[in-house]
Amino acid sequence: MTTTPVAQFSELKREQLNRYLHDRIQVPEELQANVMVTTLDKIYNWSRKSSMWPLLFGLACCAIEMIATAASRYDLARFGMEVMRPSPRQSDLMIVSGTVTKKMVPAIVRIYNQMAEPRYVLSMGACATGGGPFKEGYTVVSGIDKYIPVDVYVPGCPPTPEALLYGLIKLHEKVERQSITTVPWYRKGASEAVPVPVLGPDIFDPRKVQVIKEYTLGAAAATRGAAAATGRLQPQPIPEDVKARIRAAQAKYRAMKKQPA
Amino acid sequence: MLDVAPRVRKYEILPSLQPPGIPAVAPLPTGESEDTRRIAERFGEAVLAAGLHHGQQVVYIKPEQLVALAEFAKTDPHLRYETLIDVSAVDRSELPVSDHRFHTVYQLRSYSRKQHLMIVCPLEDGDEPTAPSLTGVYSGANWPEREVWDLMGIRFAGHPDPRRILMPENWPNHPLQKQVPLGGEEVPFTLTWEDPEFESLGKQILEAKSAPPKLPPGMSLENMIINLGPHHPSTHGVLRLVVELDGETVVNVDADLGYLHSGFEKTGENKRYKDFVYYTDRMDYLTAMSNNLGYCLAVEKLLGVEIPPRAQVLRVIMAELQRIASHLFWLSTHVLDVSGTGMSLLMYATRERERILDLFEMVCGARLTVGYMRIGGVSRDIPPAFLPHLEEFLKIMPEQIDDYERMLTHGPLWSERLIGIGKITREEALDMGLTGPMLRGSGVDWDLRRDAPYSGYENYDFKVPVANEGDCYARYLVRMEEMRQSLRIIRQAVDNLPDGPYRAEDRKITPPPRAELDISMEALIHHFKLMTEGFHVPPGMAYQGIESSKGELGFFIYSDGSARPYRLHVRGPSFNNLYAISKMSKGHMLSDVITNIGSIDIVLGEVDR
Ligand code: SF4
Numbered sequence: 001m002t003t004t005p006v007a008q009f010s011e012l013k014r015e016q017l018n019r020y021l022h023d024r025i026q027v028p029e030e031l032q033a034n035v036m037v038t039t040l041d042k043i044y045n046w047s048r049k050s051s052m053w054p055l056l057f058g059l060a061c062c063a064i065e066m067i068a069t070a071a072s073r074y075d076l077a078r079f080g081m082e083v084m085r086p087s088p089r090q091s092d093l094m095i096v097s098g099t100v101t102k103k104m105v106p107a108i109v110r111i112y113n114q115m116a117e118p119r120y121v122l123s124m125g126a127c128a129t130g131g132g133p134f135k136e137g138y139t140v141v142s143g144i145d146k147y148i149p150v151d152v153y154v155p156g157c158p159p160t161p162e163a164l165l166y167g168l169i170k171l172h173e174k175v176e177r178q179s180i181t182t183v184p185w186y187r188k189g190a191s192e193a194v195p196v197p198v199l200g201p202d203i204f205d206p207r208k209v210q211v212i213k214e215y216t217l218g219a220a221a222a223t224r225g226a227a228a229a230t231g232r233l234q235p236q237p238i239p240e241d242v243k244a245r246i247r248a249a250q251a252k253y254r255a256m257k258k259q260p261a
Numbered sequence: 262m263l264d265v266a267p268r269v270r271k272y273e274i275l276p277s278l279q280p281p282g283i284p285a286v287a288p289l290p291t292g293e294s295e296d297t298r299r300i301a302e303r304f305g306e307a308v309l310a311a312g313l314h315h316g317q318q319v320v321y322i323k324p325e326q327l328v329a330l331a332e333f334a335k336t337d338p339h340l341r342y343e344t345l346i347d348v349s350a351v352d353r354s355e356l357p358v359s360d361h362r363f364h365t366v367y368q369l370r371s372y373s374r375k376q377h378l379m380i381v382c383p384l385e386d387g388d389e390p391t392a393p394s395l396t397g398v399y400s401g402a403n404w405p406e407r408e409v410w411d412l413m414g415i416r417f418a419g420h421p422d423p424r425r426i427l428m429p430e431n432w433p434n435h436p437l438q439k440q441v442p443l444g445g446e447e448v449p450f451t452l453t454w455e456d457p458e459f460e461s462l463g464k465q466i467l468e469a470k471s472a473p474p475k476l477p478p479g480m481s482l483e484n485m486i487i488n489l490g491p492h493h494p495s496t497h498g499v500l501r502l503v504v505e506l507d508g509e510t511v512v513n514v515d516a517d518l519g520y521l522h523s524g525f526e527k528t529g530e531n532k533r534y535k536d537f538v539y540y541t542d543r544m545d546y547l548t549a550m551s552n553n554l555g556y557c558l559a560v561e562k563l564l565g566v567e568i569p570p571r572a573q574v575l576r577v578i579m580a581e582l583q584r585i586a587s588h589l590f591w592l593s594t595h596v597l598d599v600s601g602t603g604m605s606l607l608m609y610a611t612r613e614r615e616r617i618l619d620l621f622e623m624v625c626g627a628r629l630t631v632g633y634m635r636i637g638g639v640s641r642d643i644p645p646a647f648l649p650h651l652e653e654f655l656k657i658m659p660e661q662i663d664d665y666e667r668m669l670t671h672g673p674l675w676s677e678r679l680i681g682i683g684k685i686t687r688e689e690a691l692d693m694g695l696t697g698p699m700l701r702g703s704g705v706d707w708d709l710r711r712d713a714p715y716s717g718y719e720n721y722d723f724k725v726p727v728a729n730e731g732d733c734y735a736r737y738l739v740r741m742e743e744m745r746q747s748l749r750i751i752r753q754a755v756d757n758l759p760d761g762p763y764r765a766e767d768r769k770i771t772p773p774p775r776a777e778l779d780i781s782m783e784a785l786i787h788h789f790k791l792m793t794e795g796f797h798v799p800p801g802m803a804y805q806g807i808e809s810s811k812g813e814l815g816f817f818i819y820s821d822g823s824a825r826p827y828r829l830h831v832r833g834p835s836f837n838n839l840y841a842i843s844k845m846s847k848g849h850m851l852s853d854v855i856t857n858i859g860s861i862d863i864v865l866g867e868v869d870r
Contacts, residue, residue, distance in 0.1 A: 056494050060521055060866055061546035063498070064590070064629060068618075071593075071611035086494040099866075103429050104499055104520045107491050133540060136443055136531070137524035138436050139428070158629055 020046050041179050048092075048118070049172040055091040056084035057111070059098025062125035062158040066097045069161040079168060088114040093171070095164075096150075099127040101139045105147055112148045117185035120175075122167055123150045126157040133157065288801060290314040290321075296340060296378060303333060309383070315562055315803050319379045324392055327382050331398040334369055334378065342369040342378055343691045345395060346806065346837075348405035349830035350413045351819050355439045356827070363390045363415055366817065368804055368832070372691070372707045379804060384415065394420040401694025404840045412437040412526070422478060427519035427869060430475070436527055443524075443531045477515035480505045484512055491520045495598045495855045498865030502842070502854065509850050514843045518836075521869040529829035533795030534560050535636055537829070542630035544831065545867035547590050550576075550583035550621075551809035553634035558715055559805035559816035560636045563798050566770060571761045572638035573717040578651075578754045579624070579633060580716075580807075581747040585658070586617040587810035588740050592665065595737075595859035599678045606668060613661050616654050623647050637771040638764025648755065655752060662744055669737075679734040683845035683857040686731055690841075697812025698743065699838045699861065702736035704729040709808040716807075720757075721750045733860040740862075743810075770796050795824035811835050811862055833867035 022037040054076075058066060070076040070084065085091040088111045100108065112121070123144055126132035131142035144150065151174060154167035180186065290312030293301070297311040297318050307326035312319065322330050334342040347368040354362050361383035369378040384390045394417035395402040406417045407426040414435030417423065425432065434441050480486060480503070490501040499520035505513035525544055529537045541552035554576055561568065568576075593610035618628040624643050625633040633640055669675045685695070690703035700707060708725040710718040726742035728735035764771045772791050773784035800822040806815040812834030819828035838861050845857045 057492060059499060060523075061543055061629060064546055068611065068615070068628075072608040073611065073615045086492075099521060099523050101520060101522055103522065104491060107499075107520070111492055133543065134523040134528065137528050138441070138443065139522050139524050160628065 041181075044180050045176045045178060049175040051080040051083075052092045052120075052172075052175075053083045053085050053090060054081055054093045054095050055088055055111070055115070056086040057094060057097070059096065059100065059104065060127065061099075062097035062127065065158040065161055066095055066124065066164065069164050074161040074165065076165075079165075079172075081168070088112075089116060091115060092118065093120045093122060095122045095124050096128040096144045097124040097158075099132065099134060100141050100144050102141055103139070105141050105144070108144065109147050118183065120151045120171060121148055122152045122154065122171060124154050124156075124164060124167070125159055126155065129153050129155065288314070290319040294318050296376060299337070299339060300330065300333070304330060314379075315801060317377060317379050317804065319381060319802075321381045321383065324382050324384055327380070328393050328395065328398065330380065331367075331369075331395050334380075335398055340371065341373050342371045342376070344370050344372065344694050345399035345401050345405075346370050346694055346696070346813060347804075347815055347817065347830075347832040348395070348402055348409055349817050349828075349832075350409045350415055350437075351828045352413060352437065352439045356821060360386060362386055363392075363413070365392045365409065365415060366802075366830075367395070368806075368815065368817070372705055372712075375712050377713065377804075377806075379802075389416050390414070391416040391418050393418050396420055399694065400692050401837060401840060404836065405694075408836075411435065414438055424478075427522045429519070436524065443527055477503050477513075480513050480515065489854065491517075496858060497594060497863055500839075500858070500863065500865055500868070502858075504846075504851065504854060506851060511846045511849055511851060511854060514846045514854065516839060516842060518839075519869050521865045523866075523870070525831060525870045526829050530826055533824045534798060534826060535791075535795050537826070538635065539630070539632045542632055543866060544870060545809065545811065545814070545833065545835065545864045546629060547587040547864050548583050548809050548811070548814075549629065549631045550579040550633060551807060551814060553632065554580050554716065555805060555807040555809065555814045555816050557634050557636050558807060559803050559818050560798065562803040562805055563801050563818060563820050564636070564770065564796075565799075566637055566765050566767055568638060568716075568765060569762045570717070570759045571642075572763050572765075574754050574758050575639050575643065575763060576634060576716050577718065577721070578751055578758075579621075579631075579639075581750045581754070582617050582620060584747045584810045585744050586614050588744050589614045589617075591740065591810075591859075591862045595862075596669065596675075598855050598859045600674055606665065609661070609665065613658065616650075620647065620650055620654065623650065635764060635771065637767060638762070640764075642763045648758075651751070651755060655748060655755070658748055659745065662741065666741060670741075676734065678856055679737060679860075680730075680732060682733045682849060682853050683860055684730070684732045685841060685845060687729075689844065690731070693841055693844070694837050695812070695841055696834050696837065697808065697810070698736050698739045699812060699841065701725065701727045702739050703731035709806055709813060713806070715805070721753050723750050733856055736860050797822060797824050798826075806832070809834060811864070811867070812838055814867075831867075831870055833870055835861070835863040835865075835867040836870070839863050839868055 017036070020038050020042045022039055022042075025037045027035050027037055058064075068074065070082060076082050081093075088094075092115075094112060094115065096108065112119070121144075123129045127134065127140070128144045129150075131140050134140040135142050141147070145153075152167045152171045154163055156163050159167070289310050290297075292313045293311065294313055297313070297320055300320055301308045301311045304322065304326055307323045307330075309321035309323065310319075311321065320330070331345075334340045345367060347366075349366045351364045351366065352362065353364065363384045365382045365384065367380040367382070369380065370376070371378075382392060384392055392415055394406055396406065396417075397419065403420075403422065404426060406420055407422065407424060409415050410417060410420075410423060411425040411427050412435055424430075428436070476482065476486070485506045487504050487506060488501065489504055490496040491499040493500075496502070501517040501520065503515040503517060504511055523543075525540060528540060532540070538553055538556060541556045542549040544552050589610040593607040593614075596606040597604065621631050621633070622628050624647060625631050625640060685693075685699070685703045687704045690700050690705060695703070704727060706725060706727045709715070711723075711725055723746045724742075726739045726746065728739050768784070768787040769791075772788050773781070777784040778788055798818075798820045800820050802817070802819045804815055804817045806813045808814075813832065814834055815832030817828070817830040817832070818826050821827040842854075842857055842861065845861075846854045849857075
């Protein structure tokens with residue numbers, strides 16, 4: 001056991017470094033001061049996770065806690081994350097912090113599409129994860145993960161800064177597990193953009209999915225088409241092919257569960 | 262419409278039901294006051310009823326005479342109601358009445374006479390219910406009337422800009438109408454993910470297609486039009502401003518709201534009274550305590566409960582702490598926006614704000630969404646460690662405020678960016694219905710805590726800071742001084758903290774102590790009733806305004822005698838104050854728009870509700 005502060009410090013440093021060194025290749029004693037051997041994956045992930053720049057992007061109450069996390073007491077700079085970038089082009093991590101409304105969700109998806117890969121999404125709080133306290137309401141989507149892929153969920157309403165930090169550490173762990181040979185962003189060809197949702201009343205009650213669908217699709221058609229002139233919105237039946245799709249899905253499900261039709 | 266099971270409400274049938282057009286559930290105003298008598302004399306037949314209701318002056322007026330009444334109230338030397346605080350509406354289709362489905366409700370205030378007047382206007386039934394617009398009398402009616410049209414579907418004849426304001430253009434209904442369902446199933450998660458019905462869920466995800474952008478009225482394509490937000494670091498949330506620029510000079514600003522509209526009012530109408538307290542936290546999330554307080558006071562007004570003195574003082578302490586916390590947050594973000602290098606002030610101000618949040622965590626376990634107050638008092642007494650910590654905070658805070666001032670007040674950068682920017686004259690402020698520091702920065706000496714005291718504020722000695730310049734700098738000074746005055750109030754409150762119960766002993770409203778449940782059957786019954794059904798609030802309507810850190814936060818509740826509010830409307834100060842952004846920014850530089858947004862001190866959760 002070392003005792004002097006200097007020795008303690010170098011001990012600590014070695015300990016931290018060890019995680020990133022190659023586990024089998026041994027460096028000769030005389031070279032150890034100057035040479036380290038690691039794998040490309042390890043150094044690549046280490047550098048990515050140590051300066052992950054979040055998107056400066058707040059939605060509701062949770063954003064206040066996100067700011068508190070970045071400010072003096074909790075100090076996000078410890079994780080190399082204090083550079084919050086307002087531009088999606090420069091950021092690696094989107095923290096969806098707050099209530100996602102139907103009016104906002106197209107904008108969020110567009111911002112997500114504008115972020116350069118590799119990109120990560122952290123869903124902060126009950127609202128972003130599942131609609132939160134407003135889930136029953138008419139304007140809130142129940143979870144951002146229906147629209148963009150989410151890497152880490154942090155529960156809470158709002159999550160405390162400690163919880164958010166824990167989520168970020170989990171994200172770092174996820175980054176460390178990735179390998180440069182398999183990550184999607186080095187594959188050939190451009191990756192597909194996530195479709196931007198079209199604004200409209202969402203579906204709420206799964207038991208009434210058909211009714212609501214006919215109503216909302218009808219309303220959307222009516223406002224666009226000739227029916228708009230009369231000012232009255234008539235429910236319209238959904239198209240046959242969509243119905244067939246739903247029926248096929250149901251059949252598949254029943255077959256899977258071995259239920260009678 | 263959707264086949265959603267109608268909610269069952271029980272109505273107390275009241276005796277003496279009245280001339281047509283008057284509510285069948287909320288009782289008529291009784292008695293009279295000087296103002297209502299004067300109005301009744303002047304308008305004769307057109308006044309359907311006038312008098313006092315829960316201590317509020319209420320006038321029922323026919324729509325034909327509404328504008329005349331507003332003009333009379335504004336200009337008559339004996340009335341002088343200078344400002345229109347709020348516009349809301351009630352859809353009475355679920356009440357046992359057959360006529361006059363919609364009522365519009367207006368709140369007027371007279372600052373010079375310290376009076377409040379509620380005007381109710383029963384509208385004629387028809388395909389398109391229409392009310393006369395008050396924008397000609399009070400220009401501040403503009404946005405609230407647009408909100409009523411958007412959410413309630415009431416047209417306003419003569420409105421200069423009759424667009425929707427919160428919901429998207431193509432929204433199919435007016436969500437606050439009673440036949441429109443809240444939206445969801447009451448108990449979520451009844452299906453599993455493997456269920457095929459989920460395959461079709463959320464299938465409005467189509468290929469990227471955006472509605473062609475619409476030019477806001479009054480703007481011309483000759484100039485450059487830029488979008489500020491909804492994702493922008495300086496709009497304090499998800500505000501979108503459409504700015505018309507000539508060079509770098511702002512010609513026009515149009516605010517597009519609703520990106521955070523989470524349907525508080527509709528949700529509130531579907532919750533029991535006691536359950537909505539927690540929702541109010543999430544409205545203006547920087548002043549959760551004040552929101553709690555405003556809502557509880559409004560319900561207590563209808564219930565007529567007596568709040569024990571200790572609870573009142575605790576409420577005052579919390580509300581004032583919250584005011585300081587909110588102003589600190591405003592200060593740090595404002596400096597960050599304006600001077601760019603202001604990160605250090607954010608760090609300092611957050612340091613002090615964290616101390617306040619620690620205090621909150623101590624009393625209720627949460628930092629931000631506190632939910633500390635209850636109808637009838639507060640949720641629990643303060644722990645023993647609270648007061649020593651508060652003392653310490655009171656000791657260090659004045660110095661810190663001086664520190665901030667030393668960094669800013671005489672700094673050349675700060676004054677350069679703030680002095681003379683976003684000027685609002687006294688008349689404009691009154692006309693637009695601005696409240697809070699926006700009003701006091703323009704030279705109107707008005708503070709609800711002093712002039713219409715609630716929760717025992719009349720017992721405290723504090724000053725109301727007022728500045729006359731009406732620019733961003735004046736508002737900055739007002740807010741800084743308000744923090745000091747809040748400290749004074751807390752000091753007095755701590756010194757005079759009485760002993761006693763921390764909530765009303767009315768078992769119909771507040772739950773019995775846990776220990777009593779083991780020994781008393783009656784307590785058990787009360788507890789069970791309260792937790793399952795909630796309490797019933799006698800029919801009536803109440804408007805309660807309180808001075809939150811942003812301005813007058815008002816709750817309007819229309820009760821039909823059941824355990825849920827029949828109509829709940831929130832007057833968010835940020836919403837009404839934000840209306841001034843266009844007037845403040847015209848003719849200035851684009852960068853001043855950012856200064857103005859910071860100076861109004863908006864919280865989008867409250868603007869959009
Ligand atoms: S999860 Fe809670 S705190 Fe976070 S945005 Fe939603 S309501 Fe606000």
